[in-house]
Amino acid sequence: EPEVTQTPSHQVTQMGQEVILRCVPISNHLYFYWYRQILGQKVEFLVSFYNNEISEKSEIFDDQFSVERPDGSNFTLKIRSTKLEDSAMYFCASREGRTGWNEQFFGPGTRLTVL
Amino acid sequence: GNSVTQMEGPVTLSEEAFLTINCTYTATGYPSLFWYVQYPGEGLQLLLKATKADDKGSNKGFEATYRKETTSFHLEKGSVQVSDSAVYFCALSSNTGNQFYFGTGTSLTVIP
Numbered sequence: 001e002p003e004v005t006q007t008p009s010h011q012v013t014q015m016g017q018e019v020i021l022r023c024v025p026i027s028n029h030l031y032f033y034w035y036r037q038i039l040g041q042k043v044e045f046l047v048s049f050y051n052n053e054i055s056e057k058s059e060i061f062d063d064q065f066s067v068e069r070p071d072g073s074n075f076t077l078k079i080r081s082t083k084l085e086d087s088a089m090y091f092c093a094s095r096e097g098r099t100g101w102n103e104q105f106f107g108p109g110t111r112l113t114v115l
Numbered sequence: 116g117n118s119v120t121q122m123e124g125p126v127t128l129s130e131e132a133f134l135t136i137n138c139t140y141t142a143t144g145y146p147s148l149f150w151y152v153q154y155p156g157e158g159l160q161l162l163l164k165a166t167k168a169d170d171k172g173s174n175k176g177f178e179a180t181y182r183k184e185t186t187s188f189h190l191e192k193g194s195v196q197v198s199d200s201a202v203y204f205c206a207l208s209s210n211t212g213n214q215f216y217f218g219t220g221t222s223l224t225v226i227p
Contacts, residue, residue, distance in 0.1 A: 031213065035217075037217075041219060042218060042220075043204060043217035103164075104161075106151070106158040106159035106160070108156065108158040109158065
């Protein structure tokens with residue numbers, strides 16, 4: 001069964017460093033998403049991406065964040081200069097999006113620890 | 116705005132016990148409601164959904180009914196198994212499914 005994959009599973013970085021979190025969405029899906037979950041808090045929407053551009057973003061998704069689909073398979077989230085409060089689990093999701101409502105499929109997450 | 120509030124955990128039950136995890140929501144318009152489950156080391160999986168008021172979603176013995184009058188979508192299962200141990204997330208989305216709003220998650224541990 002097709003699934004969303006994410007790498008790495010755990011990333012440790014120093015404050016101020018850049019990190020790139022990688023996701024491979026399901027191959028025929030058109031919509032891609034990033035969410036994050038700070039430990040003990042809600043899963044929060046960050047950004048949605050469609051047709052090679054951001055379609056929606058939350059207040060959390062400020063200038064420190066960017067997303068890219070560099071090729072036909074990867075979808076990346078970059079944090080330019082990490083802060084301690086960026087430590088969280090980051091989930092990627094994808095959705096077919098061709099007709100009507102359809103489910104978002106989530107990856108297993110990347111745990112980011114900023115020291 | 117849109118938000119979801121769900122029961123704090125962790126919840127520990129004995130096998131075959133009855134499970135309820137409460138979820139209430141606030142939303143503009145006519146949201147769809149979901150329960151996602153996350154097993155250890157895995158991603159979020161859709162457990163069940165309901166797209167309009169009074170709909171009942173069901174899957175793997177779990178049920179939840181979309182109650183507009185009480186803005187609730189409580190998850191229930193009559194007899195839990197050890198394999199049900201996981202974190203359960205209540206969520207809502209717009210009708211297009213493009214943006215989801217999640218609760219904090221409720222950790223369930225079922226002991227033999």
